Amino acid sequence: MARLILLGAPGAGKGTQAKALATLVQIPHISTGDILRAAVAQKTPLGVEAQSYMEQGNLVPDDLVIALIKERLSQADAQNGWILDGFPRNESQAAFLDKLLEEIDQAYRYAVNLEVPDDVLVQRMLGRGRADDTEDVIRQRLQVYHNQTAPLIDFYRVRHKLVSLDGNIPPEAVLDKLKSLF
Ligand code: AMP
DSSP, X not given: OEEEEEEEOTTSSHHHHHHHHHHHHTOOEEEHHHHHHHHHHTTOXXXXXXXXXXXXXXXXXXXXXXXXXXXXHTSGGGTTEEEEESOOOSHHHHHHHHHHHHHTTOOOSEEEEEEOOHHHHHHHHHHHOOTTOSHHHHHHHHXXXXXXXXXXXXXXXXXXXXXXXXXXXXXXXXXXHHHTTO
């Protein structure tokens, strides 16, 4: 059963890699960022609540994201595997995920950390032109990453689930390494 968690800073290439891998392996790519952006665009209650956090580069409150991921992982297409991109983002989300997966009798194989230096991340984000990719917001998102998300590297290391990959090489080369994990 193929289940993978992609860790890494904003701009590390999680979305690109998760999309390509999901197509290859034929399992869903689950991106909380994509789901939240769709909710914002559709002005659903979740989107209305999440929008200001996203625009400022902050994390959307855990209860909203946790409800969203719980619902998504219960859907039929997620029963045969998945690639998580952008969740978990802090220790309480990671602890929640471990508990949930135990309850629903699923287990992930690895949490993969894509390592990319900060200056490269900033250049990549400035280049992709997403609504939340302005310079101030990028700076805030990187700070949130270092404060809240980077500690997950140790969270998964102590559980013997961590794989670290150099994300500062051509995307096709990163994909080759990810493929070898399946
Ligand atoms: P991403 O596309 O993963 O970079 O996410 C874009 C934005 O959505 C983030 O900057 C957060 O505001 C929000 N977001 C995505 N995933 C999460 C999460 N797991 N927890 C909290 N906020 C999230």
